[in-house]
Amino acid sequence: MDRPVSSYWVMYIGMLGAIILTIVGNLMVIISVSHFTQLHTPTNFLILSLAIADFLVGLMIMPFSMVRSVTSCWNFGDIYCKLHSCFDMMLCTSSIYHLFFISIDRYYAICHPLHYYGKITVPVVQVCVFVSWSGPCMYSFGLILSNIHIEGIQHYVAILSCTGSCILVLNRLWGTISSLICFFIPGVLMIGIYVQIFAIARKQAKALSNHTNPLGKEATSRGTYMKVESKAARTLSLVIGAFILCWLPFFAVTVIDPYVNFSTSDDAYNAVLWLGYFNSTLNPIIYALFYPWFKKTFVCIIRGSIFNLGSSSLMTSV
Numbered sequence: 501m502d503r504p505v506s507s508y509w510v511m512y513i514g515m516l517g518a519i520i521l522t523i524v525g526n527l528m529v530i531i532s533v534s535h536f537t538q539l540h541t542p543t544n545f546l547i548l549s550l551a552i553a554d555f556l557v558g559l560m561i562m563p564f565s566m567v568r569s570v571t572s573c574w575n576f577g578d579i580y581c582k583l584h585s586c587f588d589m590m591l592c593t594s595s596i597y598h599l600f601f602i603s604i605d606r607y608y609a610i611c612h613p614l615h616y617y618g619k620i621t622v623p624v625v626q627v628c629v630f631v632s633w634s635g636p637c638m639y640s641f642g643l644i645l646s647n648i649h650i651e652g653i654q655h656y657v658a659i660l661s662c663t664g665s666c667i668l669v670l671n672r673l674w675g676t677i678s679s680l681i682c683f684f685i686p687g688v689l690m691i692g693i694y695v696q697i698f699a700i701a702r703k704q705a706k707a708l709s710n711h712t713n714p715l716g717k718e719a720t721s722r723g724t725y726m727k728v729e730s731k732a733a734r735t736l737s738l739v740i741g742a743f744i745l746c747w748l749p750f751f752a753v754t755v756i757d758p759y760v761n762f763s764t765s766d767d768a769y770n771a772v773l774w775l776g777y778f779n780s781t782l783n784p785i786i787y788a789l790f791y792p793w794f795k796k797t798f799v800c801i802i803r804g805s806i807f808n809l810g811s812s813s814l815m816t817s818v
Contacts, residue, residue, distance in 0.1 A: 508570055515566040515774065518781050522558030525784030526551040532797035537812050539793060542625040543605050547787075549629045550598035554780035557591045562777055569770040574666035581666035586641045588668070592747075593636035593682045595780060599743055600686040601628040603693045611700045639681065649674040656762050672758040683751040687744055694737045739786055746779035 529551035533539045564584055568574050574581055605625075608616045643649050650657050653671045670678060749772040757764045787794045805811050 511570045512566070515562070515569070518774070518778060519558050519562045519566065521785070522562065522777075522781040523555060525781065526555035526558065528798055528801060529784050529787060529794070530555060531801055531806070532794060535806050535812050536793075536797060539797075542620045542622055543602070543609070545622070545625050546598060546602050546605060546628065549632065550595060550602070551784065553591050553595045553598060553632075554783055556587075557595070557777060557780040561588050561591060562780075565773070565777070568666060569774065572665070572766060576666075582644060584666065585668045586644050589644065589678075589682070590636045590640035592776065592780075593640065594632050596682060596686055596743065596747070597632040597636060598629075599740055600690055601625075601632060603690045603697075603740060604628075607693050607697055610697050636682075643674065643678070644668070649678075653758070653762075669762065670754060670758065675754050675758050679751040679755045683747055687747075690740050691744075694740060698737070738790070739783055742782045742786065743779050746782070747776045750776040 530548060533544045533548040533551070561584065564576060564580075565588070576584070605620055608619050612619070649668075649670045651671060653669065657669050753764055753769065753772050784794075800806055800811070
């Protein structure tokens with residue numbers, strides 16, 4: 501595709517900036533949760549696993565997609581084209597599934613605080629992490645390597661494809677199924693969970709504000725706990741909201757495109773695809789803005805304090 505030279509530079513600079521922010525931001529989250537023992541909680545283990553998925557999107561997927569989007573060519577071979585498509589779908593879906601399990605974690609923390617530590621344990625989180633990785637892996641690799649996603653549309657694939665290209669085209673059936681499995685079903689469930697979380701959190705906050713503290717420190721402690729957990733729920737709901745806004749256009753195109761004979765332009769497709777990728781860039785930025793512990797660990801990492809003996813237990817002093 502012929503473009504002005506200036507547009508190539510703008511695209512490269514913008515995409516490269518997103519790649520660097522994605523890699524560095526998620527690496528900060530990975531180092532923070534891994535290094536500081538105070539952050540070794542079930543919720544943060546889920547966030548760690550989410551950051552790993554987003555980090556791999558920035559490291560393994562976005563650089564190759566950048567070259568393809570800017571030049572409209574694929575110079576990395578047919579085999580890696582298949583693998584790139586598999587890992588692209590797998591990592592993005594894994595990120596979505598992590599967000600779904602994080603919303604469940606927040607539901608128990610806010611709505612059932614007395615049962616939270618009994619329900620959300622490290623083994624339970626390990627199962628959630630396993631499902632978040634294994635499910636998308638089996639689905640993505642099974643779908644793409646079997647070629648069932650192009651059954652009945654081989655003529656469109658032949659028209660759209662050319663020597664040196666790498667495109668992932670889904671037929672009507674698998675475009676709809678993939679969008680439901682990868683986005684719409686978990687997205688709707690997450691919205692429902694957070695609507696219920698905010699309703700209960702508001703009800704609990706109102707109940708606390710309408711009563712005095714007959715139990716003294718115990719009631720104050722519970723009020724503080726609810727305030728912290730409600731803030732965490734709002735922050736994570738922002739993560740969910742960013743995810744929906746970033747990925748909704750892409751999955752809408754995935755569903756609609758087969759019904760309009762794949763008439764979506766390359767520029768439009770690349771725009772919605774990179775908007776989806778940008779979700780992996782936003783997550784650590786949201787953590788940095790709204791999580792006090794991330795601000796502290798960020799400063800500690802920048803200063804190099806994590807290399808000091810015993811630094812893993814000194815986060816509160818940062």
